[in-house]
Amino acid sequence: MATHAYESNTFVWGSNCVSELPSMIEAEGSGRAMLVCGENVGDNEELLDAIEGVLGDTLVCTYTGVRSDTPLETVHRGVERKRKHDIDVLVSVGGGSASDTAKAIATFDAEEGRSMDDMKTRTTERGDAHIPELPETKVPIFTIATTLSAAEVSNAFGVTDHERGEKGVIVDEKVRPVANYYDPELTATTPSNTIASTGMNALDHAVEILYSDPRGENPFYQATATRAIDLLMTNLESAVTDPSHTEAIERAQIGAALSALGLIGGICINHGINHALCARHPVSHGDGNSVLLPHGVKFNASTVPERIRRIAAAMGINTEDRGDDWVVRSVLEEIRDLQTAIDVPYRLRDVNVDRDDFEAMAEIAAKDSAMASNPRPVTEGDIRDILKSAW
Numbered sequence: 001m002a003t004h005a006y007e008s009n010t011f012v013w014g015s016n017c018v019s020e021l022p023s024m025i026e027a028e029g030s031g032r033a034m035l036v037c038g039e040n041v042g043d044n045e046e047l048l049d050a051i052e053g054v055l056g057d058t059l060v061c062t063y064t065g066v067r068s069d070t071p072l073e074t075v076h077r078g079v080e081r082k083r084k085h086d087i088d089v090l091v092s093v094g095g096g097s098a099s100d101t102a103k104a105i106a107t108f109d110a111e112e113g114r115s116m117d118d119m120k121t122r123t124t125e126r127g128d129a130h131i132p133e134l135p136e137t138k139v140p141i142f143t144i145a146t147t148l149s150a151a152e153v154s155n156a157f158g159v160t161d162h163e164r165g166e167k168g169v170i171v172d173e174k175v176r177p178v179a180n181y182y183d184p185e186l187t188a189t190t191p192s193n194t195i196a197s198t199g200m201n202a203l204d205h206a207v208e209i210l211y212s213d214p215r216g217e218n219p220f221y222q223a224t225a226t227r228a229i230d231l232l233m234t235n236l237e238s239a240v241t242d243p244s245h246t247e248a249i250e251r252a253q254i255g256a257a258l259s260a261l262g263l264i265g266g267i268c269i270n271h272g273i274n275h276a277l278c279a280r281h282p283v284s285h286g287d288g289n290s291v292l293l294p295h296g297v298k299f300n301a302s303t304v305p306e307r308i309r310r311i312a313a314a315m316g317i318n319t320e321d322r323g324d325d326w327v328v329r330s331v332l333e334e335i336r337d338l339q340t341a342i343d344v345p346y347r348l349r350d351v352n353v354d355r356d357d358f359e360a361m362a363e364i365a366a367k368d369s370a371m372a373s374n375p376r377p378v379t380e381g382d383i384r385d386i387l388k389s390a391w
């Protein structure tokens with residue numbers, strides 16, 4: 001017997017869709033909102049004016065302390081701001097770091113006195129994922145996504161402890177956003193390189209889900225991940241190169257959202273390495289996954305060849321009467337063509353990663369919770385080899 005339960009997200013998309021946000025906040029019984037965003041979003045008057053106009057008196061304050069990869073210190077400052085203004089609802093605006101920061105603020109505020117180590121998910125010595133209990137009630141979160149990171153869809157978030165050079169992943173169903181808004185007119189104000197980087201991150205989500213052990217044979221996640229790949233492969237280039245093409249932006253946003261269904265239990269070796277990479281180097285999450293994406297495919301291809309064929313089919317590759325090696329090469333070529341078209345990095349040297357750090361990264365990444373979902377066992381030596389190949 002098999003069972004499946006979809007994630008309980010509400011998705012709202014289309015031009016001016018954020019106009020209904022106040023009514024949804026009111027339905028949650030909340031009335032004191034804090035915007036959570038980064039400085040770039042905070043300086044984007046066109047974007048912020050539109051959102052502030054919609055929220056009106058519901059908006060109490062704006063926290064612009066979001067930083068890439070959600071540093072622990074920015075979370076603590078956000079908690080202080082929330083408590084100072086007696087906030088009862090969070091609205092994140094931006095990409096993955098904004099969404100993760102809002103989730104982290106809600107969690108660290110509610111689970112007062114607990115450290116990141118207390119709360120983070122980890123892989124046990126048996127190779128299983130251990131997810132600590134986080135029982136406290138969290139304030140409701142709404143997201144206005146202006147990138148393709150798709151972090152807003154899941155019940156998980158990452159927090160980076162730069163002092164230790166480590167990124168922890170925390171999972172809690174109570175921080176899943178009440179609703180996620182995708183307005184292509186607002187997203188059109190986002191820099192094209194951000195759309196490109198986060199779009200590759202979304203593509204990596206879907207690819208990893210399709211070859212992961214917990215998700216790869218689940219027909220429901222096969223459907224959502226396959227459609228995500230299709231929408232991203234056919235719309236991402238236009239969304240990056242033509243900000244006026246709001247239809248392509250909207251389709252890419254939907255593809256990104258679909259890529260995150262099944263994310264918990266679906267991310268594998270790419271994310272496991274990328275968590276350590278981004279914690280120790282000034283590399284964006286999307287750029288890191290762009291570089292690592294083809295290497296994860298190559299590493300797992302011999303273990304799950306039929307799952308790689310599904311990825312190929314989602315990319316529009318006709319695999320009939322073709323051998324497994326040809327299929328893998330074709331998938332890698334499609335990825336490389338897209339990377340070239342949208343001008344994203346494909347080597348670690350392009351994002352200034354230090355080769356001398358490979359040993360330390362491999363040691364950390366081997367213990368990352370994402371490795372528990374990989375279809376092929378991963379050793380520190382495997383990770384070092386991938387890093388060398390990716391450099």
